[in-house]
Amino acid sequence: MARAYLSTTDHSGIIRSIPLFSGLTAEEQDSFLKSGNLYFYNRKDIIFQQGDTIRSLYIIAEGIVQEFSRTYGGREITQNLHREGDIICKTEVFLQDDLHQTGAVAVSDAHVFELPVHAFKNNLMKHNCVATSFLSSLAEHSFMKQQEIEQKMTMTTTEILASYLRQVCKTHGLSARGFTLPFKKTLIASRLGMELETLSRALPKLKQHGITVKGSQVVFHDAALS
Amino acid sequence: MARAYLSTTDHSGIIRSIPLFSGLTAEEQDSFLKSGNLYFYNRKDIIFQQGDTIRSLYIIAEGIVQEFSRTYGGREITQNLHREGDIICKTEVFLQDDLHQTGAVAVSDAHVFELPVHAFKNNLMKHNCVATSFLSSLAEHSFMKQQEIEQKMTMTTTEILASYLRQVCKTHGLSARGFTLPFKKTLIASRLGMELETLSRALPKLKQHGITVKGSQVVFHDAALS
DNA sequence: CGGAAATTTGAGCAATTTCAACATGGGTGG
DNA sequence: CCACCCATGTTGAAATTGCTCAAATTTCCG
Numbered sequence: 001m002a003r004a005y006l007s008t009t010d011h012s013g014i015i016r017s018i019p020l021f022s023g024l025t026a027e028e029q030d031s032f033l034k035s036g037n038l039y040f041y042n043r044k045d046i047i048f049q050q051g052d053t054i055r056s057l058y059i060i061a062e063g064i065v066q067e068f069s070r071t072y073g074g075r076e077i078t079q080n081l082h083r084e085g086d087i088i089c090k091t092e093v094f095l096q097d098d099l100h101q102t103g104a105v106a107v108s109d110a111h112v113f114e115l116p117v118h119a120f121k122n123n124l125m126k127h128n129c130v131a132t133s134f135l136s137s138l139a140e141h142s143f144m145k146q147q148e149i150e151q152k153m154t155m156t157t158t159e160i161l162a163s164y165l166r167q168v169c170k171t172h173g174l175s176a177r178g179f180t181l182p183f184k185k186t187l188i189a190s191r192l193g194m195e196l197e198t199l200s201r202a203l204p205k206l207k208q209h210g211i212t213v214k215g216s217q218v219v220f221h222d223a224a225l226s
Numbered sequence: 227m228a229r230a231y232l233s234t235t236d237h238s239g240i241i242r243s244i245p246l247f248s249g250l251t252a253e254e255q256d257s258f259l260k261s262g263n264l265y266f267y268n269r270k271d272i273i274f275q276q277g278d279t280i281r282s283l284y285i286i287a288e289g290i291v292q293e294f295s296r297t298y299g300g301r302e303i304t305q306n307l308h309r310e311g312d313i314i315c316k317t318e319v320f321l322q323d324d325l326h327q328t329g330a331v332a333v334s335d336a337h338v339f340e341l342p343v344h345a346f347k348n349n350l351m352k353h354n355c356v357a358t359s360f361l362s363s364l365a366e367h368s369f370m371k372q373q374e375i376e377q378k379m380t381m382t383t384t385e386i387l388a389s390y391l392r393q394v395c396k397t398h399g400l401s402a403r404g405f406t407l408p409f410k411k412t413l414i415a416s417r418l419g420m421e422l423e424t425l426s427r428a429l430p431k432l433k434q435h436g437i438t439v440k441g442s443q444v445v446f447h448d449a450a451l452s
Numbered sequence: 453c454g455g456a457a458a459t460t461t462g463a464g465c466a467a468t469t470t471c472a473a474c475a476t477g478g479g480t481g482g
Numbered sequence: 483c484c485a486c487c488c489a490t491g492t493t494g495a496a497a498t499t500g501c502t503c504a505a506a507t508t509t510c511c512g
Contacts, residue, residue, distance in 0.1 A: 094365035
């Protein structure tokens, strides 16, 4: 676990801009910030493993982090791909078990702000606005998972992929006129719960949905948006 | 929406025994109880519909309630089958939208305690113990949904069914030596996201997993438990 | 005892996975 | 700067699995 403490780089701006803490005054935000530390992970570094004791919440300040679980069959399932501003481990912190249900690994070099669980919980109780927006955040996560279930049940892989690409474009703030895939296709396939081959075969079919993918270049043809 | 107000029957015991409110004193529990009302629904009565404005949380005091959503394709997806003690609409209450994302219908005659949203939220903020156990409850729900996703990705329908039957046996407090299915097979199939025919064909295969189903009678052969 | 609803069974179909071979591409050492 | 190599991605063909449509049974209730 080759992580390094980062004292120099200042990512407080990113932490401050997180919706969860947006209702706080600057001083209150500092209280959060002082409770934790910022670490640097190299590509492929493990941030935590399934089964580890949960010590902190992980707030991504920079980079991409893959969260995954391994099933009994040894199969690896990508639960989420997290980016700047995402908070990992929000849910697990409130489960009975204080063990990580998932593992997390840096997909790219990453800066991660690690906030001890107790510090988080204390402050959560102290500030109603944080508690409320945390609840919303949990609820939204839950809702999105449910939507994914429904998608998988009612849509073809091509449709799911199209939907995902549009979502990526939006949440990553990319141009619909053309952008480069932010992840490797293998990762995307894993995230969508399909095989790489299936994704590969779905790519050409995306044209029927107004999307062209050549290599890692994506273009939406109905780019009414910027 | 043929629901009837129920003044006579006293279900306060059921409400009181809900984990969410277990940390409260009897007086505090009463405060919750007085904020809402108990209603009776006949089999097939609609409790709320997808798109309705959310007014209350729904706590099942008796009976079975199906929660479902309808997708664009008009397909109906059962998200959950709720029973005595379950709280419906926990999550939606904290979404941006104040509209029901799902519909709910009484599968059997049911008694439902309806707790207005504002009353719930107020009391939630007031009592830390309720807030905490509510968070746990949300987290657990989220975790279980994730597990279902993983199941669907890694297990065959037969395995999923076996897993579900064991879960039902446990959560409904039934005897592993033999019990009657608490729901119609159509409902179970819908709950598990499979076709009735698929479920039907999976039943014989359950023997490989130590389960025999004849009609609506279920027996676990490895009944080490009571 | 009827008749409707629920379940089972059959046969063919469609989609995805699997296994295997092949192509591409980016980066490194010579 | 180029050849080579490993990782990544694509393509083909066969095998699985669950779905769909249809028909036969069984169960449930009045």
